[in-house]
Amino acid sequence: xxxxxxxxxxxxxxxxxxxxxxxxxxxxxxxxxxxxxxxxxxxxxxxxxxxxxxxxxxxxxxxxxxxxxxxxxxxxxxxxxxxxxxxxxxxxxxxxxxxxxxxxxxxxxxxxxxxxxxxxxxxxxxxxxxxxxxxxxxxxxxxxxxxxxxxxxxxxxxxxxxxxxxxxxxxxxxxxxxxxxxxxxxxxxxxxxxxxxxxxxxxxxxxxxxxxxxxxxxxxxxxxxxxxxxxxxxxxxxxxxxxxxxxxxxxxxxxxxxx
Amino acid sequence: xxxxxxxxxxxxxxxxxxxxxxxxxxxxxxxxxxxxxxxxxxxxxxxxxxxxxxxxxxxxxxxxxxxxxxxxxxxxxxxxxxxxxxxxxxxxxxxxxxxxxxxxxxxxxxxxxxxxxxxxxxxxxxxxxxxxxxxxxxxxxxxxxxxxxxxxxxxxxxxxxxxxxxxxxxxxxxxxxxxxxxxxxxxxxxxxxxxxxxxxxxxxxxxxxxxxxxxxxxxxxxxxxxxxxxxxxxxxxxxxxxxxxxxxxxxxxxxxxxxxxxxxxxxxxxxxxxxxxxxxxxxxxxxxxxxxxxxxxxxxxxxxxxxxxxxxxxxxxxxxxxxxxxxxxxxxxxxxxxxxxxxxxxxxxxxxxxxxxxxxxxxxxxxxxxxxxxxxxxxxxxxxxxxxxxxxxxxxxxxxxxxxxxxxxxxxxxxxxxxxxxxxxxxxxxxxxxxxxxxxxxxxxxxxxxxxxxxxxxxxxxxxxxxxxxxxxxxxxxxxxxxxxxxxxxxxxxxxxxxxxxxxxxx
Numbered sequence: 001x002x003x004x005x006x007x008x009x010x011x012x013x014x015x016x017x018x019x020x021x022x023x024x025x026x027x028x029x030x031x032x033x034x035x036x037x038x039x040x041x042x043x044x045x046x047x048x049x050x051x052x053x054x055x056x057x058x059x060x061x062x063x064x065x066x067x068x069x070x071x072x073x074x075x076x077x078x079x080x081x082x083x084x085x086x087x088x089x090x091x092x093x094x095x096x097x098x099x100x101x102x103x104x105x106x107x108x109x110x111x112x113x114x115x116x117x118x119x120x121x122x123x124x125x126x127x128x129x130x131x132x133x134x135x136x137x138x139x140x141x142x143x144x145x146x147x148x149x150x151x152x153x154x155x156x157x158x159x160x161x162x163x164x165x166x167x168x169x170x171x172x173x174x175x176x177x178x179x180x181x182x183x184x185x186x187x188x189x190x191x192x193x194x195x196x197x198x199x200x201x202x203x204x205x206x207x208x209x210x211x212x213x214x215x216x217x218x219x220x221x222x223x224x225x226x227x228x229x230x231x232x233x234x235x236x237x238x239x240x241x242x243x244x245x246x247x248x249x250x251x252x253x254x255x256x257x258x259x
Numbered sequence: 260x261x262x263x264x265x266x267x268x269x270x271x272x273x274x275x276x277x278x279x280x281x282x283x284x285x286x287x288x289x290x291x292x293x294x295x296x297x298x299x300x301x302x303x304x305x306x307x308x309x310x311x312x313x314x315x316x317x318x319x320x321x322x323x324x325x326x327x328x329x330x331x332x333x334x335x336x337x338x339x340x341x342x343x344x345x346x347x348x349x350x351x352x353x354x355x356x357x358x359x360x361x362x363x364x365x366x367x368x369x370x371x372x373x374x375x376x377x378x379x380x381x382x383x384x385x386x387x388x389x390x391x392x393x394x395x396x397x398x399x400x401x402x403x404x405x406x407x408x409x410x411x412x413x414x415x416x417x418x419x420x421x422x423x424x425x426x427x428x429x430x431x432x433x434x435x436x437x438x439x440x441x442x443x444x445x446x447x448x449x450x451x452x453x454x455x456x457x458x459x460x461x462x463x464x465x466x467x468x469x470x471x472x473x474x475x476x477x478x479x480x481x482x483x484x485x486x487x488x489x490x491x492x493x494x495x496x497x498x499x500x501x502x503x504x505x506x507x508x509x510x511x512x513x514x515x516x517x518x519x520x521x522x523x524x525x526x527x528x529x530x531x532x533x534x535x536x537x538x539x540x541x542x543x544x545x546x547x548x549x550x551x552x553x554x555x556x557x558x559x560x561x562x563x564x565x566x567x568x569x570x571x572x573x574x575x576x577x578x579x580x581x582x583x584x585x586x587x588x589x590x591x592x593x594x595x596x597x598x599x600x601x602x603x604x605x606x607x608x609x610x611x612x613x614x615x616x617x618x619x620x621x622x623x624x625x626x627x628x629x630x631x632x633x634x635x636x637x638x639x640x641x642x643x644x645x646x647x648x649x650x651x652x653x654x655x656x657x658x659x660x661x662x663x664x665x666x667x668x669x670x671x672x673x674x675x676x677x678x679x680x681x682x683x684x685x686x687x688x689x690x691x692x693x694x695x696x697x698x699x700x701x702x703x704x705x706x707x708x709x710x711x712x713x714x715x716x717x718x719x720x721x722x723x724x725x726x727x728x729x730x731x732x733x734x735x736x737x738x739x740x741x742x743x744x745x746x747x748x749x750x751x752x753x754x755x756x757x758x759x760x761x762x763x764x765x766x
Binding site for chain 1: 378383385391392433434435436437438439440459461462463464465466467520537543562565567569570582584585586588589591593594
């Protein structure tokens with residue numbers, strides 16, 4: 001620990017050091033969710049490009065603010081029924097950069113991550129706490145929406161993010177207030193380590209005080225932050241348990257395959 | 260969904276676990292009984308096991324593992340097996356995997372080779388779900404702060420299309436969040452001041468790039484800095500970008516931009532316009548000058564114009580355009596892999612090592628023999644890999660285009676530097692749609708390939724490919740994918756044939 005702190009002191013202003021743990025509300029500009037190795041530990045963070053140099057922040061230090069300027073209505077088109085009733089209000093952070101609102105994406109481009117990860121990162125949504133509906137989707141060819149997460153679908157939901165990629169989507173909220181997205185990013189490394197981290201992302205919707213969102217506590221993480229590498233399966237008669245789990249899993253996979 | 264990744268981890272563990280502890284009761288006088296799903300796997304096992312093993316493939320010679328349905332005799336074979344090998348859930352018919360899982364004796368090693376071989380160095384590629392998204396992701400970007408030119412955070416950068424040369428029209432447009440298209444540039448009715456867009460400093464955006472006819476296009480973009488209202492715009496620079504639409508990009512310019520992420524970039528500091536490219540797998544970006552780059556818009560990017568008046572600027576509903584899409588997420592199936600690993604000989608090498616260790620676990624007294632056999636066979640595979648590589652390398656690069664009956668040659672293409680230009684359907688169990696057939700015809704025509712490739716076990720299903728080949732007057736050649744026939748009876752012969760055949764038919 002000593003070395004990085006020392007290095008930081010040598011090369012940066014004291015103000016910048018304080019800033020590293022500062023709580024910030026981000027209202028416009030580009031940010032990305034993504035995994036990083038922080039002191040060697042796989043951690044979901046937020047890359048903040050809204051200042052001068054990019055800065056990675058802990059999710060607990062950030063609120064993304066969606067102002068009322070982002071408010072629009074659900075179109076009269078069956079393809080968008082998953083956003084709510086036609087004509088009802090929704091607050092949207094678009095896939096494409098729009099002046100005046102924050103532009104959140106997600107990336108797996110951190111050099112250390114890109115080097116370590118085998119193929120892809122699994123991004124899981126364990127749940128959403130908030131006053132309204134939440135959806136994350138992509139607008140593709142000819143406007144067909146491709147849903148990634150919706151709060152109306154049972155949790156957990158998951159999607160894959162290929163290593164070394166950077167993606168943007170449409171973030172939609174159905175009512176003003178504070179939302180906590182319970183998200184997890186996990187992966188398997190090229191040297192067969194299973195890594196995972198689970199964090200809460202805070203978003204505040206509407207023209208009320210976004211800092212209030214910091215006071216909403218995250219749900220207790222349901223699993224440890226990092227699993228030990230190389231779990232000793234061959235120990236302790238776990239074989240039987242593995243078999244049972246496998247049978248269940250195999251049945252589930254077959255059922256999926258038969259659809 | 261969560262269950263799936265977990266099952267994979269457990270599955271891999273299970274293979275090792277069982278292989279480690281399960282000295283089977285077979286392996287004595289009449290040899291180790293091994294059952295595999297396909298004859299390719301059976302051949303690999305024979306080369307490792309030699310006389311000590313009896314190998315049965317459930318899919319009969321010439322059968323298609325994607326569609327073979329097991330018969331009662333298969334259940335008996337599985338029940339007597341000391342070891343079983345399958346490839347991967349996505350290759351074999353569900354019922355085939357079930358026949359093994361349901362009839363295998365408890366404790367018998369049952370290795371699923373495709374994924375378990377990753378620990379032996381197999382190179383696995385993800386399964387492509389939507390080939391139309393497996394293309395370059397092309398955006399627009401503003402880079403640098405432009406302080407020397409008087410730019411501030413509130414400045415605007417105006418980007419205008421001043422010329423489009425090419426056989427058809429170029430349309431660049433954005434589809435907004437809720438489905439409404441906004442056109443940036445459209446050469447359909449000529450170009451004017453309205454074929455322009457305004458970007459903020461540090462902008463980065465992704466739009467759709469559509470082309471109405473195949474051929475080479477040249478798009479000239481001019482950028483200027485607008486510092487405020489009433490201030491005359493400061494010209495920044497002009498560059499011409501080249502696109503190879505549906506035609507071979509090789510030779511059009513020095514650097515072909517075919518996959519990953521590229522932005523046509525305005526550099527506020529230098530005033531230049533160039534391509535900025537993400538290097539796959541790393542955090543780095545590199546610049547390629549507009550004059551040195553050609554952007555590939557392959558035939559797999561052909562889409563049908565929808566019957567929706569909002570998109571009529573692209574042409575008639577039901578017509579086709581080549582289009583690089585604004586979003587490419589979803590090109591791969593999350594967590595799934597392409598099962599045809601053995602089309603890369605180095606992957607077959609990993610299979611062989613895994614087979615060796617699995618059989619050795621079931622019959623430890625034969626360990627020395629298995630080691631010796633495997634060593635000799637691995638040497639042959641190294642020679643084979645070199646032969647395939649050298650043979651394909653003798654085909655001029657721009658001719659290395661594979662058009663096949665099903666999507667079974669991704670590994671071959673990736674390992675030996677070919678391009679999968681198209682196929683009739685992803686999986687042979689699917690029926691091609693009218694759109695699939697049209698796309699295939701356009702691909703053959705646009706690329707002027709001399710031949711397309713049929714798999715002998717799919718001969719009955721090759722009517723579409725044969726018809727397209729006949730219409731376009733190109734040859735139909737033979738590539739072995741998932742099984743053998745009476746002419747090719749071993750993995751080594753199969754790969755040797757495939758290499759020689761692509762050379763013979765494409766040179």
